[in-house]
Amino acid sequence: MYKNTIIGKGIFFLILCLFLLTTAFPILGISQPNHPYGNSSDPYHYFTYQEMTDLLHNLEDTYPDIMSLESIGVTYEGRDIWMVKLSDNVEETEDEPGVLFMGAHHGNEKPSFEILIFFIQHMVENYGKENTDNDEDGFVNEDPVDGFDNDGDGLVDEDPSEDRVRDAMNNTQIFLIPMVNPDGVEADSRKNCAPNYGPFGFSREITSYGVNLNRNYGDYWFLYYIFPTKYHLAMNMLDSSFNYRGEHPFSENETRSVRDFVETQDISISLSFHSYSEVMFYPWMHTSKPASHEDLFISIGDNMSKINKYFLYVGGQYIIPRYGGTLGTSENWLYRERDILSFTMELCKERTPSNPAVVYNVCLTHVGVNLYVCERSWTVESEKSLYGSTSFLNGL
Numbered sequence: 001m002y003k004n005t006i007i008g009k010g011i012f013f014l015i016l017c018l019f020l021l022t023t024a025f026p027i028l029g030i031s032q033p034n035h036p037y038g039n040s041s042d043p044y045h046y047f048t049y050q051e052m053t054d055l056l057h058n059l060e061d062t063y064p065d066i067m068s069l070e071s072i073g074v075t076y077e078g079r080d081i082w083m084v085k086l087s088d089n090v091e092e093t094e095d096e097p098g099v100l101f102m103g104a105h106h107g108n109e110k111p112s113f114e115i116l117i118f119f120i121q122h123m124v125e126n127y128g129k130e131n132t133d134n135d136e137d138g139f140v141n142e143d144p145v146d147g148f149d150n151d152g153d154g155l156v157d158e159d160p161s162e163d164r165v166r167d168a169m170n171n172t173q174i175f176l177i178p179m180v181n182p183d184g185v186e187a188d189s190r191k192n193c194a195p196n197y198g199p200f201g202f203s204r205e206i207t208s209y210g211v212n213l214n215r216n217y218g219d220y221w222f223l224y225y226i227f228p229t230k231y232h233l234a235m236n237m238l239d240s241s242f243n244y245r246g247e248h249p250f251s252e253n254e255t256r257s258v259r260d261f262v263e264t265q266d267i268s269i270s271l272s273f274h275s276y277s278e279v280m281f282y283p284w285m286h287t288s289k290p291a292s293h294e295d296l297f298i299s300i301g302d303n304m305s306k307i308n309k310y311f312l313y314v315g316g317q318y319i320i321p322r323y324g325g326t327l328g329t330s331e332n333w334l335y336r337e338r339d340i341l342s343f344t345m346e347l348c349k350e351r352t353p354s355n356p357a358v359v360y361n362v363c364l365t366h367v368g369v370n371l372y373v374c375e376r377s378w379t380v381e382s383e384k385s386l387y388g389s390t391s392f393l394n395g396l
């Protein structure tokens with residue numbers, strides 16, 4: 001009916017234009033870049049837990065030979081803690097070194113899971129591809145992801161190497177837990193969301209909510225009582241504190257899930273991502289006494305630093321007194337109990353960058369860091385044997 005009027009024709013024409021703009025042009029290839037970062041001036045949209053869950057299921061359906069998805073546990077609020085494995089022959093446990101990447105021990109540190117979701121997509125989408133001249137400058141893989149402008153054209157890392165993706169997938173078992181703390185992600189909270197019943201669980205009433213999961217690992221908790229001031233016992237025991245450690249080691253579903261998973265795998269190196277401040281740490285987190293693999297930690301850390309330009313804290317003495325610092329971190333537990341060379345990675349200059357270009361850059365840069373870690377894992381076990389091994393006395 002409207003079509004018979006001039007206004008009606010105008011509206012029809014307008015709708016036709018909108019249709020062409022939104023539907024037809026992308027088909028013709030006239031569209032925005034195919035990543036969500038683009039040139040948009042809108043604030044960056046970080047994945048929600050549900051969006052990540054849907055994406056991971058889709059990727060697993062699309063790439064079943066090289067990606068598997070498994071729930072390693074369920075949170076207080078009933079969310080699955082997803083673990084992604086990337087490797088050739090992904091359903092088999094092969095004689096290849098394992099690496100572990102974790103994000104969002106602290107739920108309000110969003111870049112920590114964003115870079116891992118990006119990495120998963122980069123790996124599955126580039127695996128099996130011929131070497132490609134991504135930037136169409138006539139050269140192939142002349143500027144791989146290593147933090148440098150290798151060809152001096154003013155662009156950094158614009159032609160990622162498909163070969164590196166293939167080699168990493170074929171020779172490494174890559175494990176990722178992008179959101180260790182999905183309840184915290186959804187609540188935008190540092191801690192998880194389980195109720196507390198006083199510092200040791202003795203209260204009948206709920207006293208507060210949430211445990212700082214990176215204080216809840218089975219570390220030398222007895223040191224709290226020997227050096228209560230230096231290990232900040234008061235704050236770590238106070239259940240309403242942002243650093244509350246929990247009722248007892250591994251009292252939380254999330255930390256138990258990580259522990260039980262890690263105990264079933266041979267893992268050589270792990271990175272646990274947080275935000276922010278562009279720095280990296282390695283054990284010990286609770287003392288400045290050097291770890292027995294100090295030289296190896298520094299070697300790996302220096303090489304990661306070349307890629308992301310982050311500051312590597314060498315030796316705890318620069319940040320913590322000889323006895324002091326942090327107990328109950330995943331890094332200490334992974335290193336002491338499982339001999340895993342574990343790093344804390346503090347991403348970004350702010351906790352939650354909203355500039356899409358900033359988020360894209362930190363994601364791409366850490367594709368390079370993560371690939372380097374995969375490659376280094378191929379030799380790291382033989383390198384480890386040159387140094388002392390961890391023992392009960394290590395770190396005391």
Ligand SMILES: [Ca+2]
Binds near residue numbers: 141162
């Ligand atoms: Ca390429």
Ligand SMILES: [Ca+2]
Binds near residue numbers: 132138
């Ligand atoms: Ca090129």
Ligand SMILES: [Ca+2]
Binds near residue numbers: 148150152156
């Ligand atoms: Ca370049």
Ligand SMILES: [Ca+2]
Binds near residue numbers: 144145147149157
């Ligand atoms: Ca480069």
Ligand SMILES: [Zn+2]
Binds near residue numbers: 105106109273274275
């Ligand atoms: Zn954190």
